[in-house]
């Protein structure tokens with residue numbers, strides 16, 4: 001599903017954020033990416049979403065060589081990826097339903113189909129009864145779950161999440177991670193950047209450890 005071959009990323013200004021990164025992720029795996037602040041976790045996810053381009057090396061996603069994807073084909077690649085960010089970037093002047101429906105509007109889904117899929121996504125994150133609420137009236141955790149519903153509404157084969165539990169209390173963090181694990185159980189590939197080692201250990205999934213842009217470990221802890 002994901003193939004990184006000797007990938008490096010040097011930002012303008014000369015900083016090498018990733019250095020010679022090679023790894024593979026199989027379809028249906030759930031993998032954590034961890035490491036110190038500035039280790040390159042976000043950069044790795046941005047390369048997958050073609051938000052940034054690699055300086056060297058090859059990235060293949062679902063058979064597509066991301067280095068060769070033309071600018072105009074980027075939206076098509078992104079449709080296959082559900083992206084979750086820590087600052088969930090919800091539209092505050094639109095209700096929960098509209099926020100989750102956003103990606104479907106882009107692909108031109110009909111009204112009935114949209115309503116069905118939005119409600120299914122909200123149901124998964126336990127927010128079906130809040131569809132008409134304004135995001136500002138929701139708690140941080142609920143807003144985070146709206147962001148997750150929006151990422152999965154298009155049923156993408158891959159979900160990438162950058163610190164999805166940052167700013168959440170430990171119990172809510174576990175709930176959010178369990179939600180991602182449920183997506184994996186139905187076949188979705190999940191890649192999560194997190195520095196919460198305690199939570200990562202608890203989940204018992206594969207872990208990639210970055211240190212100054214290099215992959216220094218790739219292991220699977222025993223679930224706690």
Ligand SMILES: Nc1ncnc2c1ncn2[C@@H]1O[C@H](COP(=O)(O)OP(=O)(O)OP(=O)(O)O)[C@@H](O)[C@H]1O
Nearest residue numbers: 011012013015017036037038039040041042043044
């Ligand atoms: N747009 C950019 N231009 C220049 N340097 C950047 C840019 N984005 C990130 N960097 C640098 O690249 C390095 C890796 O950053 P990245 O955000 O990938 O790390 P991270 O592991 O996600 O860190 P954190 O846990 O703090 O979010 C950092 O040193 C950062 O300062």
